[in-house]
Amino acid sequence: xxxxxxxxxxxxGLRAVHHCSFEMPEGMIFGLIGPNGSGKTTVFNLITGFLxxxxxxVFFKDREITGLPPYMIAQWGIARTFQLVRVFxxxxxxxxxxxxxxxxxxxxxxxxxxxxxxxxGQEQEAxxxxxxLLAVMGMENLADEYCGNLSFAEQKMVEITRxxxxxxxxxxxxxxxxxxxxxxxxxILDYIRKLRDEQGKTFLVVEHDMRVIMNLCDRIAxxxxxxxxxxxxxxxxxxxxxVIDAYLGV
Amino acid sequence: MExxxxxxxxxxxxxxxxxxxxxxxxxVYGALKFINFAHGSVAMVGAYIVLALALSGLHLHLVFAxxxxxxxxxxxxxxxxxxxxxxxxxAPKLAPLTTAVAASFVxxxxxxxxxxxxxxxxxxxxxxxxxxxxxxITPVQCIIIVASLFFMACLYFLLTHTKLGKAIRAVADDxxxxxxxxxxxxxxxxxxxxxxxxxxxxxGALIGMDANxxxxxxxxxxxxxxxxxxxxxxxxxxxxxxxxxxIGIAENLGVWYIPPVWKDTIAYGILILMLLWRPAGIxxxxxxxxxxx
Amino acid sequence: MPSExxxxxxxxxxxxxxxxxxxxxxxxxxxxxxxxxGHAAFYGIGAYTSALLAKAGVPWFFAMLAGVFxxxxxxxxxxxxxxxxxxxxxxVVTMGLGEIARAVFKNWISLTRGxxxxxxxxxxxxxxxxxxxxxxxxxLGVISxxxxxxxxxxxxxxxxxxxxxxxxxxxxxxxxxxxxxYRFKIWALIIGSGMAGLAGSLFAHYITFIDPSxxxxxxxxxxxxxxxxxxxxxxxxxxxxxxxxxxxREGLRFISLPEWLNPAALQQLLFGVLLIITTIFxxxxxxxxxxxxYRRHQDHAES
Numbered sequence: 001x002x003x004x005x006x007x008x009x010x011x012x013g014l015r016a017v018h019h020c021s022f023e024m025p026e027g028m029i030f031g032l033i034g035p036n037g038s039g040k041t042t043v044f045n046l047i048t049g050f051l052x053x054x055x056x057x058v059f060f061k062d063r064e065i066t067g068l069p070p071y072m073i074a075q076w077g078i079a080r081t082f083q084l085v086r087v088f089x090x091x092x093x094x095x096x097x098x099x100x101x102x103x104x105x106x107x108x109x110x111x112x113x114x115x116x117x118x119x120x121g122q123e124q125e126a127x128x129x130x131x132x133l134l135a136v137m138g139m140e141n142l143a144d145e146y147c148g149n150l151s152f153a154e155q156k157m158v159e160i161t162r163x164x165x166x167x168x169x170x171x172x173x174x175x176x177x178x179x180x181x182x183x184x185x186x187x188i189l190d191y192i193r194k195l196r197d198e199q200g201k202t203f204l205v206v207e208h209d210m211r212v213i214m215n216l217c218d219r220i221a222x223x224x225x226x227x228x229x230x231x232x233x234x235x236x237x238x239x240x241x242x243v244i245d246a247y248l249g250v
Numbered sequence: 251m252e253x254x255x256x257x258x259x260x261x262x263x264x265x266x267x268x269x270x271x272x273x274x275x276x277x278v279y280g281a282l283k284f285i286n287f288a289h290g291s292v293a294m295v296g297a298y299i300v301l302a303l304a305l306s307g308l309h310l311h312l313v314f315a316x317x318x319x320x321x322x323x324x325x326x327x328x329x330x331x332x333x334x335x336x337x338x339x340x341a342p343k344l345a346p347l348t349t350a351v352a353a354s355f356v357x358x359x360x361x362x363x364x365x366x367x368x369x370x371x372x373x374x375x376x377x378x379x380x381x382x383x384x385x386x387i388t389p390v391q392c393i394i395i396v397a398s399l400f401f402m403a404c405l406y407f408l409l410t411h412t413k414l415g416k417a418i419r420a421v422a423d424d425x426x427x428x429x430x431x432x433x434x435x436x437x438x439x440x441x442x443x444x445x446x447x448x449x450x451x452x453x454g455a456l457i458g459m460d461a462n463x464x465x466x467x468x469x470x471x472x473x474x475x476x477x478x479x480x481x482x483x484x485x486x487x488x489x490x491x492x493x494x495x496x497i498g499i500a501e502n503l504g505v506w507y508i509p510p511v512w513k514d515t516i517a518y519g520i521l522i523l524m525l526l527w528r529p530a531g532i533x534x535x536x537x538x539x540x541x542x543x
Numbered sequence: 544m545p546s547e548x549x550x551x552x553x554x555x556x557x558x559x560x561x562x563x564x565x566x567x568x569x570x571x572x573x574x575x576x577x578x579x580x581g582h583a584a585f586y587g588i589g590a591y592t593s594a595l596l597a598k599a600g601v602p603w604f605f606a607m608l609a610g611v612f613x614x615x616x617x618x619x620x621x622x623x624x625x626x627x628x629x630x631x632x633x634x635v636v637t638m639g640l641g642e643i644a645r646a647v648f649k650n651w652i653s654l655t656r657g658x659x660x661x662x663x664x665x666x667x668x669x670x671x672x673x674x675x676x677x678x679x680x681x682x683l684g685v686i687s688x689x690x691x692x693x694x695x696x697x698x699x700x701x702x703x704x705x706x707x708x709x710x711x712x713x714x715x716x717x718x719x720x721x722x723x724x725y726r727f728k729i730w731a732l733i734i735g736s737g738m739a740g741l742a743g744s745l746f747a748h749y750i751t752f753i754d755p756s757x758x759x760x761x762x763x764x765x766x767x768x769x770x771x772x773x774x775x776x777x778x779x780x781x782x783x784x785x786x787x788x789x790x791x792r793e794g795l796r797f798i799s800l801p802e803w804l805n806p807a808a809l810q811q812l813l814f815g816v817l818l819i820i821t822t823i824f825x826x827x828x829x830x831x832x833x834x835x836x837y838r839r840h841q842d843h844a845e846s
Contacts, residue, residue, distance in 0.1 A: 099717070
């Protein structure tokens with residue numbers, strides 16, 4: 001489903017990502033871990049088109065997406081969340097979610113203004129889908145709250161739900177568990193696993209917290225100073241000496 | 251050919267003034283990454299203060315009025331920062347940009363009310379200039395060039411050889427790091443604005459000496475200063491200086507081809523083109539950050 | 544008509560024209576978050592285009608449409624390269640473009656008569672009916688304002704408008720949702736500028752004389768003050784704030800001021816200070832945006 005080949009990113013004199021390669025099939029939950037500053041979020045940005053790579057290529061479903069603008073990559077079926085949650089604060093949860101579905105007829109200037117039946121129909125469908133998704137995590141009562149008034153954890157959930165509203169094939173989660181209390185984290189992990197099992201969604205997860213990653217992911221790649229230093233199952237990786245060095249070394 | 255040489259020299263004179271204005275502008279822009287749109291209006295106020303002091307009953311010598319104006323304008327700059335920018339330090343960039351433009355409108359209006367809208371001059375005694383080859387230069391123009399170089403040299407000395415200068419450069423480089431090291435960033439920022447405003451006043455007064463004074467001249471100065479900084483390269487003060495001279499020359503050679511009324515438009519055009527096409531400037535690299543030095 | 548009443552009618556006409564300008568800038572800045580300081584230039588483009596065509600014999604309605612269209616077209620052409628820029632750089636470039644436009648109004652003397660202005664602009668007329676008095680023009684002004692208001696509201700409350708609001712909040716997140724934000728921003732700019740062009744045409748055919756001094760950058764900031772206080776994104780708030788501030792501004796003309804106190808400079812000074820205060824203390828405005836709720840829809844659907 002996703003193949004990253006020889007990805008390199010330089011910022012002036014600083015090499016943030018160094019010849020990184022990995023691939024993941026459909027239906028896998030793949031983890032990307034590494035110490036702070038190891039380039040994980042940069043890899044996300046390279047995959048989703050927010051940064052152009054210096055060298056290297058990205059393939060999604062065997063088509064090349066390297067260097068395409070972010071909106072196009074999103075339209076092809078890759079959704080993402082952000083490390084610093086980017087929900088629309090001055091809009092309600094429902095409005096956040098309603099913006100997500102792709103190819104809305106109402107986004108055409110004229111059709112939207114005239115509110116033709118097709119637009120109204122799509123809106124109604126989207127509202128129902130949004131409420132159903134909110135219900136899964138028990139957040140229906142928040143539908144009309146301004147996102148700015150929600151707690152950090154609630155905002156994170158809204159962001160994940162919003163990403164799901166785009167009906168993606170691949171979902172990139174940037175630190176989904178950070179800043180959330182442990183009981184809620186388990187709920188989120190269960191939800192992710194459920195989405196994979198029942199709907200065949202594929203996930204690429206960046207995380208800091210080793211326990212979350214070990215628990216959740218089928219396969220893991222470890223980055224350090226922009227370079228991939230290990231890849232394998234959680235067991236293989238947690239015992240690899242290079243990984244232990246990276247996390248404990250100076 | 252003679253005409254070309256004369257225009258070139260005129261361009262260098264204008265360039266000297268714009269370079270000084272750009273250097274003053276770059277103090278704030280380089281240190282705080284803040285587009286200070288009040289810069290030109292502050293320069294204009296400085297010029298009018300010199301006018302008021304020199305032509306008033308006090309009969310102050312021009313040099314004295316000049317220095318006093320720089321001090322007073324420095325205080326004005328500090329005041330504006332305190333009142334209109336500091337409360338917005340955490341706000342999105344557009345908020346202090348708005349207050350900066352608003353401040354420039356307030357200053358323009360105030361000067362218009364106090365001094366009237368008509369054009370004023372310093373009434374400098376007209377002394378005979380002298381001929382250097384094909385080119386004619388007046389003493390005033392010589393003074394302008396010397397003064398501009400003098401102030402820029404002073405700034406350079408301040409930034410490289412004094413403790414204050416080091417502190418300014420530290421704050422410009424990384425403000426949180428500077429604060430952790432024990433520096434009072436608020437104070438340094440005030441000093442940066444003071445220096446930038448004083449230089450603005452100097453450039454404004456020089457414009458007054460070279461041409462004339464009107465309450466609407468403020469905004470143009472800001473545009474030219476910013477254009478110079480962008481043109482020369484967002485890297486540092488040397489780019490600002492080069493950019494200032496380039497704009498002065500471009501303007502004065504430009505009027506050879508186009509009607510003089512469009513002179514100011516040249517600077518606008520340069521600014522827009524640079525921001526659209528090569529925001530890093532002629533000498534800047536893609537990812538350079540602005541600095542004071 | 545007694546002079547006080549005719550003053551009020553005049554004031555109302557000016558309010559409708561500024562109301563259109565405010566709603567237009569609200570669409571561009573308040574809803575979409577684009578800092579377009581060149582707004583006054585489109586006001587001017589609409590005014591000059593409409594005036595020049597009408598003076599050449601074109602019926603008002605088509606001259607006005609040409610003004611609107613040209614404003615929109617120039618917005619499109621200048622928008623393509625500039626909408627790539629973010630925040631403060633966009634502000635600076637639009638500022639520059641606005642001033643270049645004003646330089647054109649001032650210096651292209653053969654076309655616009657420069658600082659001397661264009662007198663003798665024909666009155667607006669529609670199907671033989673001439674709007675040649677202030678009261679008649681008020682009718683035209685109110686209808687235009689209503690039309691602009693309806694268009695703006697429909698736009699705001701559509702999925703298209705929702706994306707615009709998202710762009711204001713966080714353009715990166717909107718892109719990550721698969722929207723080509725460029726298209727949305729350009730349309731917002733075109734429509735807002737076209738509306739400003741309409742206001743310009745109305746202005747030209749009401750006062751029947753225009754000169755470059757009406758299209759200065761300060762005007763854009765005056766309108767910005769209005770929409771900031773009326774609540775960004777809130778069209779009704781924009782109209783209310785327009786009523787308040789235009790009345791204040793015109794009112795300043797009638798207070799007997801000393802000789803040396805230029806009313807134009809005074810209003811610039813006072814409102815400039817007000818803009819600073821507003822930006823610092825009331826950036827969200829006094830009238831909040833109306834919240835759109837959905838749970839009621841849901842309940843109705845289920846019952």
